[in-house]
Amino acid sequence: MIVIHGGHFSSLGGFYEEASSVLMKDVDWKVGTLDGFDDILYGGFGIFENKEEIEIIWKESQKSKEDLGFNATCEFYENKIRQGKPFNTELIQQKLDDLTEGKGQTLFEILVEIIESHRNIALKLE
Numbered sequence: 563m564i565v566i567h568g569g570h571f572s573s574l575g576g577f578y579e580e581a582s583s584v585l586m587k588d589v590d591w592k593v594g595t596l597d598g599f600d601d602i603l604y605g606g607f608g609i610f611e612n613k614e615e616i617e618i619i620w621k622e623s624q625k626s627k628e629d630l631g632f633n634a635t636c637e638f639y640e641n642k643i644r645q646g647k648p649f650n651t652e653l654i655q656q657k658l659d660d661l662t663e664g665k666g667q668t669l670f671e672i673l674v675e676i677i678e679s680h681r682n683i684a685l686k687l688e
Contacts, residue, residue: 563618564619565619565620566619567622568626569621572629573629574630577630577673578598584609585602586609596672599676603676603677603680605682615682615683615684616683617684619686619688620685620688621688629670631669632668634669635666635669639655639657639658639661640658674687
């Protein structure tokens with residue numbers, strides 16, 4: 563059982579720090595992107611093996627849902643658009659437009675989707 567504690571962070575960067583500390587103990591590598599977070603969930607390095615069945619409990623997930631909600635997601639996309647290359651700014655602008663129109667995913671929803679895409683991982687939101 564792995565516990566991600568929403569009380570330990572209030573931003574995406576803080577989430578990456580929390581995920582790194584609980585999933586990558588004793589490994590000299592830290593999560594820093596959504597793709598990187600997805601990669602560590604395959605296992606084989608860090609605290610669990612490839613395809614090992616694990617449970618992640620996300621405590622204070624409601625707080626995280628708010629912290630990583632609409633405002634944080636808009637800021638995330640706006641920062642990528644400002645940076646430009648190597649980001650596909652047209653795609654990111656479409657994601658931002660979808661979000662503002664109520665059709666897009668928040669960072670919290672994206673993170674939950676990433677976790678749930680791994681069949682060997684059971685996610686429990688508390």
